[in-house]
Amino acid sequence: MTAPLSAFSKDFENLINSVITGLFWLSGIFWNTYDISPLWLRKLMYFNPINYFVNGYRKSFLTDTFIFDSNYTTETIVFYAEFIFMIFLGAHTYKKFRKILPDVL
Numbered sequence: 001m002t003a004p005l006s007a008f009s010k011d012f013e014n015l016i017n018s019v020i021t022g023l024f025w026l027s028g029i030f031w032n033t034y035d036i037s038p039l040w041l042r043k044l045m046y047f048n049p050i051n052y053f054v055n056g057y058r059k060s061f062l063t064d065t066f067i068f069d070s071n072y073t074t075e076t077i078v079f080y081a082e083f084i085f086m087i088f089l090g091a092h093t094y095k096k097f098r099k100i101l102p103d104v105l
Helices: 003-008 010-025 039-047 049-062 070-096
Strands: none
Touching: 003 010, 003 070, 010 049, 039 049, 039 070, 049 070
């Protein structure tokens, strides 16, 4: 989704790199996000796609729980809804900039 926009502006590419770095450090690699005490903050962490993979690996290797376990359906639904939304938004962005993108590159 962001690739055609970053072709137009180097500043936008730097913004995306900063956001991705922030999401990485907030993803729960160093701590378990299931142990966060405010419930609203734990629910907010569901919207971080890196968090889904980190918790999936942690569940699979440390607790022998399958990543699609029925106790974690909210995380799975949020991740795939976010994934599908980003695919459609990216396809729309590419379609919108299809004619002017080769001139910029």
